[in-house]
Amino acid sequence: MADRRTLQAEMISAHSGPAPGYGMQRDLEVCKLVDTTTCIGCKACEVACAEWNDLPFSPTTFDNTYQTMPETRWNFWNLIKFNEHQNPDGTIQWLMRKDQCMHCADPGCLAACPADGAIVKYANGIVDFNQENCIGCEFCVSGCPFNIPRFNPETKRVYKCTLCSDRVGEGLEPACIKACPTGCLKFGTKDDMKFIGEERAKQLRENFGWQNAGVYDPQSVGGTHVIYVLHDATDPERYGDLPKNPQIPWSYTVWKWLFKPVLGTFALFGFLGVLFHYVTSGPRRTQPEPPEKDGADANINV
Amino acid sequence: MPISTSSAVQRFDDKARESFESVGQTTVYRGELLRHPVYTRLLHWMVALFFFLALFTGFAIYLPWLFRWFTPIFGGGPLSRVMHPWFGVGFVFFFGLQALNWLQPMIWTAADSNWTRNMGKIVSGEAKMDPPDTGFFNAGQKIQFWEIVGGCVAYLITGIILWAGARTFGRISVAISYVVHDISALIMLGGIFIHIYESTFGQPGTFQSMIRGAVSEAWAWTFHPAWYKQVAGRDPQQACEEARRQMTTGSKP
Numbered sequence: 001m002a003d004r005r006t007l008q009a010e011m012i013s014a015h016s017g018p019a020p021g022y023g024m025q026r027d028l029e030v031c032k033l034v035d036t037t038t039c040i041g042c043k044a045c046e047v048a049c050a051e052w053n054d055l056p057f058s059p060t061t062f063d064n065t066y067q068t069m070p071e072t073r074w075n076f077w078n079l080i081k082f083n084e085h086q087n088p089d090g091t092i093q094w095l096m097r098k099d100q101c102m103h104c105a106d107p108g109c110l111a112a113c114p115a116d117g118a119i120v121k122y123a124n125g126i127v128d129f130n131q132e133n134c135i136g137c138e139f140c141v142s143g144c145p146f147n148i149p150r151f152n153p154e155t156k157r158v159y160k161c162t163l164c165s166d167r168v169g170e171g172l173e174p175a176c177i178k179a180c181p182t183g184c185l186k187f188g189t190k191d192d193m194k195f196i197g198e199e200r201a202k203q204l205r206e207n208f209g210w211q212n213a214g215v216y217d218p219q220s221v222g223g224t225h226v227i228y229v230l231h232d233a234t235d236p237e238r239y240g241d242l243p244k245n246p247q248i249p250w251s252y253t254v255w256k257w258l259f260k261p262v263l264g265t266f267a268l269f270g271f272l273g274v275l276f277h278y279v280t281s282g283p284r285r286t287q288p289e290p291p292e293k294d295g296a297d298a299n300i301n302v
Numbered sequence: 303m304p305i306s307t308s309s310a311v312q313r314f315d316d317k318a319r320e321s322f323e324s325v326g327q328t329t330v331y332r333g334e335l336l337r338h339p340v341y342t343r344l345l346h347w348m349v350a351l352f353f354f355l356a357l358f359t360g361f362a363i364y365l366p367w368l369f370r371w372f373t374p375i376f377g378g379g380p381l382s383r384v385m386h387p388w389f390g391v392g393f394v395f396f397f398g399l400q401a402l403n404w405l406q407p408m409i410w411t412a413a414d415s416n417w418t419r420n421m422g423k424i425v426s427g428e429a430k431m432d433p434p435d436t437g438f439f440n441a442g443q444k445i446q447f448w449e450i451v452g453g454c455v456a457y458l459i460t461g462i463i464l465w466a467g468a469r470t471f472g473r474i475s476v477a478i479s480y481v482v483h484d485i486s487a488l489i490m491l492g493g494i495f496i497h498i499y500e501s502t503f504g505q506p507g508t509f510q511s512m513i514r515g516a517v518s519e520a521w522a523w524t525f526h527p528a529w530y531k532q533v534a535g536r537d538p539q540q541a542c543e544e545a546r547r548q549m550t551t552g553s554k555p
Contacts, residue, residue: 112477114363115379116370135379137363142468142476151467156380249477255484260365263488270492274499281427284505286520288546 029125030168031193032177034098035200035229036239037213038184041066041080041096048179049078052164072099074150077161078176081240097228097239098176098185101148101161103127105222108248111256112143125190125225126165131157145221145246163225193227200229218246315403328515335522335533337511345400346512352392353494359386360487387465394454401451407438408448413528414441431524434538438529442500446493456486520545 009019046068050057055076060069066082078100085093107127110119118133119140129140129149136156140149149158164174172178173187186193197215204213214233217223228242236242322341330336338346362372362382369379376382401408413435421442423429432440439447460479468476501508507521519541522530527538534541 112480114369133379135363135373135383137383137464138467138469139464139476139480142473142480145473151469156384249474251477251481255481259481259484263485264365267488267491270495274495274504277425278499278503281425283503284424284427284430284525286507286518287430287524287542288520288549291550 028123029190030163030225031125031188031190032103032163032174032226033186033188033193033197033229034226035184035186035197036095036097037200037204037210037229037231038182039080039096039098040182040184041082042181043068043080044179044181045098045176045185046076046078046080048175049161050076052167052175053077053162072148072150072160074152074159077101077159083238083240085238093231093238095231095239097242099240100176100226101127101163102146102221103161103163103225104246105224106248108143108145108221108252109140109149110143111248111252112139114139122165124168126163126168127225128162128165129158129160131155131159134158143248143252145243145248147241190223190225197227197229201233204229204231216242218243221246221248311402311405318399318403330516333519334516335519335530336515337517337522338515340515342400342403343512343515345396345403348396349393349400352389352396353490356386356389356393357487357491359383359389362386364484364487387461390457390461394458397450397454401447401454404439404447408444410441410444410448411437413437414444417441431538431542432527434527436526436528437532438526440526446497449489449493453486453490456482460486 012019072079081097081099083095113119115135121127134157148160177185177187201213204210210231212232212234216228319339319341326340359382361368373379418441460483463471463479511517523538530538
């Protein structure tokens with residue numbers, strides 16, 4: 001994509017007015033759109049994810065639902081969550097939501113991470129873990145409002161959905177998108193997905209009677225690069241712990257950008273302080289100190 | 303005194319001091335006083351060892367630009383992360399024993415309030431000797447001791463939360479613990495510079511108290527006059543003046 005931008009005409013010889021199209025660039029932020037209203041719970045995306053990312057499957061527990069396992073794992077990044085929601089009028093809604101990393105514009109995992117280069121956010125919006133730099137402290141787990149990073153006790157590293165950054169880098173869609181048979185998963189630029197999502201929500205509101213239908217793109221984390229169309233955007237919690245107002249602990253930001261340098265310098269002053277004391281006041285010696293040498297020449301003879 | 307050490311702790315400490323005398327030895331020469339027995343010294347250096355191990359592994363996790371310096375010493379980031387809590391446990395364990403060992407002499411007294419009031423003069427060197435009522439530990443040492451006691455409690459609580467992680471204790475408790483843990487470390491880091499300075503270059507003659515266990519009488523009457531009076535049975539001021547007289551008459555031909 002970069003080559004297309006560099007080969008955009010900036011100036012044209014003998015042309016009246018500015019070069020046509022210059023500065024009209026597409027937003028390169030990528031986005032995945034999950035339409036929960038057309039998901040049929042086939043789990044093709046789960047399989048595609050495990051296949052493409054070569055994730056070893058491990059035994060799971062059957063809890064009398066259609067859900068593959070209770071929650072995502074270090075080797076299972078894409079999980080359809082099945083939820084039975086009872087409406088006030090007694091009817092049941094069977095909800096399916098694709099649970100995975102949301103790729104926040106303001107990633108809490110990255111804010112919390114102390115290891116140099118373990119988490120990166122690409123300009124296209126993908127938040128990716130570099131396991132070779134991960135130290136396994138699991139601070140990212142506390143930073144994430146969506147409960148996504150998963151620790152592998154064997155490798156002592158943390159894993160999660162990469163939004164198939166390897167595929168996206170080659171101009172391909174993520175594996176889950178490719179596998180989806182209903183078209184409930186879409187992939188494109190953030191603007192396009194937002195547009196399609198809003199159109200679908202409007203359709204749901206006007207034609208299907210879902211008064212509260214809307215797009216889930218929480219601004220408390222700067223928006224996400226995975227967005228949902230929900231039947232009821234006012235109550236995302238019913239879709240299996242999707243937080244209504246996801247928050248990143250402010251302590252990480254304040255601590256890293258304010259306290260760390262300020263207090264680090266402060267602690268260093270402990271060292272500078274004693275050095276200064278030694279040079280100015282000098283040591284306190286045991287008393288009595290030996291008398292100084294008599295005569296003015298005493299110091300010269302040293 | 304508001305608190306007194308319970309007899310069980312007293313018995314434990316006495317027994318430990320007694321049995322550790324067979325581990326090492328303390329030679330007190332003429333003109334010297336016993337300052338720290340083998341047990342105390344051993345605990346001190348175990349605390350110091352684990353403190354620095356925990357500090358350096360902690361540095362690796364603490365600041366990105368210390369990451370590249372300190373992680374290779376301990377075999378990389380993941381290993382630093384694995385070992386740091388264990389070093390911390392060692393630090394808290396040995397300091398816990400030391401705290402029991404020093405509970406009695408570390409109790410804050412009126413003499414310490416007096417010392418704090420005169421701190422400016424003492425630090426600047428204007429006061430050649432510490433106030434006459436300064437006992438086995440002065441107020442500065444006691445402040446540092448109780449800071450580390452508080453710090454250890456903070457370390458232990460926040461450290462266990464960070465160790466087990468957000469999956470066990472929740473996101474918010476980890477986010478708070480991270481800050482508290484690091485502030486505690488920074489206070490101790492600032493304190494350790496003062497501690498090392500005062501025990502070596504700042505007050506010559508102090509370092510041997512933790513190596514050989516003995517200090518000179520002159521050191522004792524200068525920095526801990528009330529303790530000197532208690533163990534030597536002489537008035538520190540008088541002893542100092544006597545020594546001064548001997549020194550001046552001795553040095554003159």
